[in-house]
Amino acid sequence: MTWIGKPKVDWSGQQRNPLGLTIRDYEGVMSTLCAGCGHDSVTAALVQAFWEMAIRPEQVIKLSGIGCSSKTTAYFLGGAHGFNSVHGRMPSIATGALAAHRDLIAVGISGDGDSLSIGMGQFAHAVRRNINLLYLIENNGVYGLTKGQFSASADSGSKSKHGVESRQQAIDAVATAITLGGSFAARSFSGDKKQLVPLIKAGLSHPGCAIIDVISPCVTFNDHEGSTKSYAFTRAHHEAVTEADLVEPAESIEADYDWGDAVNVTVHDGSTIRFRKLEPDYDWSSRAAALQYLEKHRQRGEVVTGLLYRDADQPDFHSIARTARQPLRDMDHDQLCPGSGALESLQQRLR
Amino acid sequence: MTSPEANRVNDFVIKIATVNGTGSASANSLLMKSLFRMGIPVTGKNLFPSNIQGLPTWYEIRANRDGYNARTGRVDVMVAMNAQTYAKDLAEVSPGGYLIYDSTWPRARQLERDDVEVIDIPLAEMVNGQFSKPRVRILMKNIAYVGALCGLMEIDLGVVRGLIEETFSTKPGLIDSNMQAIELGFDHARRHFRCPLPVRAESMDASKGHVLIDGNQAAALGCLYAGATVGAWYPITPSTSLMDAFERLCGEFRRDPETGENRYCIVQAEDELAAAGMVIGAGWAGARAFTPTSGPGISLMSEFLGFAYYTEIPAVFFDIQRVGPSTGMPTRTQQCDLLAAAFASHGDTRHPLLLPADPAECFELSVAAFDLAERLQTPVLVLSDLDIGMNDWMVPELCWDDGYLPDRGKVLDAEALDKLDVFHRFADIDGDGIPWRTLPGSDRKGAYFVRGSGHNRYGGYTEDAEEYQDVVDRLMLKWQTARELVPAAKLCKADHHTDIGILAFGSSHGAVSEALDRLRESGIHADYLRLRAFPFGHEVQRFLDDHKTVFVVEQNRDAQMRSLLMLEADVEGRKLVSILHYNGLPIPSDAVTERIREHVRKEAAA
Numbered sequence: 001m002t003w004i005g006k007p008k009v010d011w012s013g014q015q016r017n018p019l020g021l022t023i024r025d026y027e028g029v030m031s032t033l034c035a036g037c038g039h040d041s042v043t044a045a046l047v048q049a050f051w052e053m054a055i056r057p058e059q060v061i062k063l064s065g066i067g068c069s070s071k072t073t074a075y076f077l078g079g080a081h082g083f084n085s086v087h088g089r090m091p092s093i094a095t096g097a098l099a100a101h102r103d104l105i106a107v108g109i110s111g112d113g114d115s116l117s118i119g120m121g122q123f124a125h126a127v128r129r130n131i132n133l134l135y136l137i138e139n140n141g142v143y144g145l146t147k148g149q150f151s152a153s154a155d156s157g158s159k160s161k162h163g164v165e166s167r168q169q170a171i172d173a174v175a176t177a178i179t180l181g182g183s184f185a186a187r188s189f190s191g192d193k194k195q196l197v198p199l200i201k202a203g204l205s206h207p208g209c210a211i212i213d214v215i216s217p218c219v220t221f222n223d224h225e226g227s228t229k230s231y232a233f234t235r236a237h238h239e240a241v242t243e244a245d246l247v248e249p250a251e252s253i254e255a256d257y258d259w260g261d262a263v264n265v266t267v268h269d270g271s272t273i274r275f276r277k278l279e280p281d282y283d284w285s286s287r288a289a290a291l292q293y294l295e296k297h298r299q300r301g302e303v304v305t306g307l308l309y310r311d312a313d314q315p316d317f318h319s320i321a322r323t324a325r326q327p328l329r330d331m332d333h334d335q336l337c338p339g340s341g342a343l344e345s346l347q348q349r350l351r
Numbered sequence: 352m353t354s355p356e357a358n359r360v361n362d363f364v365i366k367i368a369t370v371n372g373t374g375s376a377s378a379n380s381l382l383m384k385s386l387f388r389m390g391i392p393v394t395g396k397n398l399f400p401s402n403i404q405g406l407p408t409w410y411e412i413r414a415n416r417d418g419y420n421a422r423t424g425r426v427d428v429m430v431a432m433n434a435q436t437y438a439k440d441l442a443e444v445s446p447g448g449y450l451i452y453d454s455t456w457p458r459a460r461q462l463e464r465d466d467v468e469v470i471d472i473p474l475a476e477m478v479n480g481q482f483s484k485p486r487v488r489i490l491m492k493n494i495a496y497v498g499a500l501c502g503l504m505e506i507d508l509g510v511v512r513g514l515i516e517e518t519f520s521t522k523p524g525l526i527d528s529n530m531q532a533i534e535l536g537f538d539h540a541r542r543h544f545r546c547p548l549p550v551r552a553e554s555m556d557a558s559k560g561h562v563l564i565d566g567n568q569a570a571a572l573g574c575l576y577a578g579a580t581v582g583a584w585y586p587i588t589p590s591t592s593l594m595d596a597f598e599r600l601c602g603e604f605r606r607d608p609e610t611g612e613n614r615y616c617i618v619q620a621e622d623e624l625a626a627a628g629m630v631i632g633a634g635w636a637g638a639r640a641f642t643p644t645s646g647p648g649i650s651l652m653s654e655f656l657g658f659a660y661y662t663e664i665p666a667v668f669f670d671i672q673r674v675g676p677s678t679g680m681p682t683r684t685q686q687c688d689l690l691a692a693a694f695a696s697h698g699d700t701r702h703p704l705l706l707p708a709d710p711a712e713c714f715e716l717s718v719a720a721f722d723l724a725e726r727l728q729t730p731v732l733v734l735s736d737l738d739i740g741m742n743d744w745m746v747p748e749l750c751w752d753d754g755y756l757p758d759r760g761k762v763l764d765a766e767a768l769d770k771l772d773v774f775h776r777f778a779d780i781d782g783d784g785i786p787w788r789t790l791p792g793s794d795r796k797g798a799y800f801v802r803g804s805g806h807n808r809y810g811g812y813t814e815d816a817e818e819y820q821d822v823v824d825r826l827m828l829k830w831q832t833a834r835e836l837v838p839a840a841k842l843c844k845a846d847h848h849t850d851i852g853i854l855a856f857g858s859s860h861g862a863v864s865e866a867l868d869r870l871r872e873s874g875i876h877a878d879y880l881r882l883r884a885f886p887f888g889h890e891v892q893r894f895l896d897d898h899k900t901v902f903v904v905e906q907n908r909d910a911q912m913r914s915l916l917m918l919e920a921d922v923e924g925r926k927l928v929s930i931l932h933y934n935g936l937p938i939p940s941d942a943v944t945e946r947i948r949e950h951v952r953k954e955a956a957a
Binding site: 328 | 563611613621625627628637750791
C-alpha cells in the first residue's frame with residue numbers, strides 16, 4: 001500500500017496553539033515524494049502557517065490537480081477534506097466548493113504543468129474571478145511524474161538532465177497573474193521557509209485569489225548544472241524584494257521583530273499584513289511597476305521573490321455575485337423553494 | 352393528405368416562413384396563444400437557423416382537437432413571407448391547402464399550383480400606408496398576417512385583442528398600433544376572400560388546466576423548486592435558455608429585497624470543462640448544483656463525469672441535445688447523445704440518464720435528478736432535446752407538493768460522526784452499494800480525501816489489485832440499486848392482445864402516441880412502453896420478453912437506444928426493429944405510422 005499513515009507521537013513538551021493543537025495535528029500522511037523534494041519543504045511551511053494562525057483543520061479544504069505537487073495535499077492537514085481533482089482543473093473545483101460554502105478556507109496546490117500548461121485557462125479565470133483561494137504553485141520547471149519533460153515555466157536556455165536546451169519562452173506565473181488583474185501575486189523559494197511561511201499567512205488572509213509561485217526544485221529531474229530551477233541556481237539568484245508577514249488581530253503590531261520601515265495594511269478580518277520593502281523604490285501597489293521590476297530582473301537572470309503585487313480592495317467572487325452571507329449549502333429548503341402558490345401564479349403568464 | 356370532405360375544423364397545420372431578426376416570433380406566438388385561449392390543443396415548432404439576422408426561418412403551429420402534438424407531413428396553410436424560400440414553401444403545401452403571401456411584390460405565375468389556393472394580400476403596402484417608421488413597418492407586417500389568418504380561419508379577435516392588451520399593458524400606444532395591424536389583415540381577408548376557409552378554428556374546451564411552456568423554462572423551474580443553489584455553465588445552443596430562465600427565476604424568488612443578496616450563485620464558466628468542475632466542486636461541498644449544456648459540452652465534460660462517477664459526487668447535467676456529430680446543426684433536434692452520455696469518460700463508467708418526454712416531465716424529472724444524484728452520489732444526466740427545450744408545448748399545469756423535502760442521501764453530520772468509532776468514505780455499510788459521505792467544513796473526524804486515482808474502501812490511495820476491484824465492484828452494485836430508484840418506464844397497453852411492442856422515449860412520444868391510433872385504425876395493435884430512464888428497470892426486460900417484435904423509435908442514425916438495450920437487457924437483436932429519424936426536424940407521426948405499417952405488411956407477406 002502506498003498510502004502511509006504517520007505514527008502519532010505525543011510528548012508533553014509539544015507547543016500548542018490557541019486551539020490547543022500541536023503542529024502534529026496539522027500534518028497529513030507520509031510524503032511519498034523523492035527525498036529532498038522542494039515540495040516537502042512547502043508542505044512543512046503550510047503546516048507551520050496553519051498552526052501559527054490557529055485555523056481549525058475542518059474549516060479548510062485542500063485542493064489539487066495532478067502531478068507531484070498535487071500529491072502534497074495529502075501530506076498536510078489530515079483533519080481537512082482533501083480533493084485531488086483532474087489535471088489542471090483544481091480551480092474549477094475550488095470555485096464550485098466556494099460557491100456552495102463561502103466560509104471554507106480553500107488552499108489549492110498546483111504545479112507548473114498543472115497550472116501553466118493544461119490548466120492555464122482555469123488558472124487565468126480563477127485569478128480573474130478573484131475566488132477566495134490561496135493558490136500555490138510548486139514550480140520546478142519540469143514534469144516529474146512522467147520523468148523529466150520541460151514544463152511551460154522552464155526558462156529559455158535552461159538545460160534538461162539529458163543536456164537538451166529549452167528554446168521556448170517561459171511563462172511567468174506571477175507576471176501572468178498580475179496581467180490578468182490578479183489581486184495578490186507573490187513568489188518564494190521552497191528553501192526559504194522564513195520567507196515562505198509569512199507569505200502563506202498573508203495569502204490565507206487575503207480576501208481573494210492569492211497566487212504564490214514557489215520555486216521548488218525537483219531533485220530527481222531538474223537539480224543539475226544548467227538548470228535554472230535547481231537549488232544551487234535559485235539560492236544564488238533569488239532576490240527578495242519585499243518581506244511580508246501577517247499579524248493576527250490579537251497580536252500587537254509592535255512584536256519583537258525588527259521590521260525597520262514596515263508598512264502595515266489592515267486586512268478585512270481585522271488582522272494586519274506588514275510589508276517591508278527591501279528595495280527602497282519598489283511599489284507593490286502598482287501593476288506596472290511590479291511588471292517592470294520583474295522584467296528588469298528576469299533579463300539579469302535574477303529570480304525576484306516576496307510579495308510583488310497586492311490589491312485588497314478588489315471585489316472578490318462573492319461580493320461581485322452578491323451571494324448571501326449564509327453559506328448556500330446550509331440553507332433550508334424553504335429558503336430556496338417558492339412553493340405551490342408561486343408556481344400557480346407564475347403559470348398565469350403561460351396561458 | 353387531406354381529403355376535401357375531412358373535418359378540418361381545429362385540425363390543421365399553419366406554417367409561417369419568414370426571415371429571422373424581423374420580429375416574427377412575437378406575431379407567431381400571438382397566433383399560437385390565441386388558438387390556445389380558444390381552447391384548442393396546440394403546439395409550436397420553431398425551425399430556425401443558427402444565425403441572428405437575415406436567414407430563412409419557419410414556425411409551424413399544429414392545432415389538433417384530439418390533442419396530437421407531433422409534427423405531421425402536412426401543411427394546410429402556408430404563410431410565405433420570405434421571397435427567398437417561396438418556391439420551396441409553395442411546394443410544401445399539402446394538396447387542398449392554402450398559401451398566403453405578400454402580394455406587394457407579385458410572384459411569378461409559373462410558381463403556382465393547381466391544387467393549392469393562393470391568397471394574395473398586399474401586406475407591406477397596407478402596413479406602409481398606416482405606419483411610417485421602418486422598424487414598425489416590419490413588425491406590423493407580421494402582425495397583419497396574424498390579422499389575415501384571424502379573418503380567414505375565424506380566430507377570435509376578442510382573444511387576440513386580450514392577448515395584445517396583456518402584452519403591452521404598460522405601453523398602451525402599442526395596443527392600438529398592433530390592433531390596427533390586426534384589423535388591416537382581417538378586413539382585407541374578409542373583403543376579398545371567401546371566409547372562413549374550411550380549415551378553421553372553433554372555440555372548444557380542451558386547453559383548460561394546461562399551460563404553454565418550453566422544456567428549458569420548465570427544467571429551470573425544476574432546478575429552482577428542487578433547491579439548486581449553484582449553477583455553472585458555458586453558453587451553448589440549445590441549452591442557454593435554461594440558465595437564462597433559472598437566473599430570471601432566482602432574481603424573482605431568491606433575492607433578498609432589502610439587501611439585494613442572492614440565495615444562489617451562477618457562474619458563467621470559461622468553458623464546459625470548468626463548468627463541470629464547478630458543479631462537482633459544489634456538489635462535493637454539499638450544494639445542489641447543475642449545468643445545462645448540449646452535445647459538444649458533454650464531450651468536453653466527459654473527463655469530469657468519469658471523475659465524479661469514480662469519486663461518487665452528486666451533480667446534475669442537462670444535455671439539451673442538438674444535431675451532431677461535431678458542431679452539427681446547432682438549431683436542429685436529435686436524440687443523439689445517449690451513448691456519449693451513458694458512458695461518458697474513459698474506463699468503466701456509466702451514468703443514470705433521465706429522459707423527459709415534454710416540458711412537464713422536464714419539471715418533474717429535473718427535481719428527480721437532484722434527488723437521485725444525492726441519493727446515488729453520482730452525476731445524473733437529464734437528456735432533453737432542442738424540440739422539447741426550445742419549443743412551446745401545451746402541457747397540464749405544473750403542480751408542486753409543498754410537502755416535498757429534498758432527498759439529501761446518506762450524509763453524516765458532526766453529531767452522527769460523533770457516534771462512530773471511525774468513518775470510512777467508501778465502505779458499503781448498508782449493502783446497497785451506496786456509501787456514506789461527509790461534507791467539508793463540518794467535522795475533523797469526517798475528513799476524507801477525494802481522488803480520481805485508485806482508492807480503497809477507506810478512502811486511501813491504492814494500487815492494490817483487490818482493493819481496487821473491491822471499489823469498482825461495489826459501484827456496480829450501486830448501479831443495480833439505481834435500477835430500482837430511477838423513474839419507471841410507462842406502459843400503454845393495446846386494447847387487444849398483441850405481439851407487437853413499441854419502445855420510445857423523450858420527444859418521440861407525441862409521434863408514437865398518434866401513430867398508435869392510426870395503426871389501430873388499420874388493424875395493427877401495439878403495446879407501447881415509454882422509457883424514462885437508464886438504467887432500465889425490470890419492466891423493460893418484461894416488455895422485451897413479452898413481445899415478438901419491438902419497434903424502437905429514436906431520433907438518431909445509429910440506433911443508440913437499441914444499442915443500450917442490447918448491452919443492458921437480455922434480448923435477441925433481430926427482435927428489435929429500429930425506426931430512425933435523424934434529419935434534424937422533430938420526428939413526424941406519419942413516419943412512425945408508415946414504417947410500422949410497412950414492416951407489418953412485409954412480415955405478413957413473408
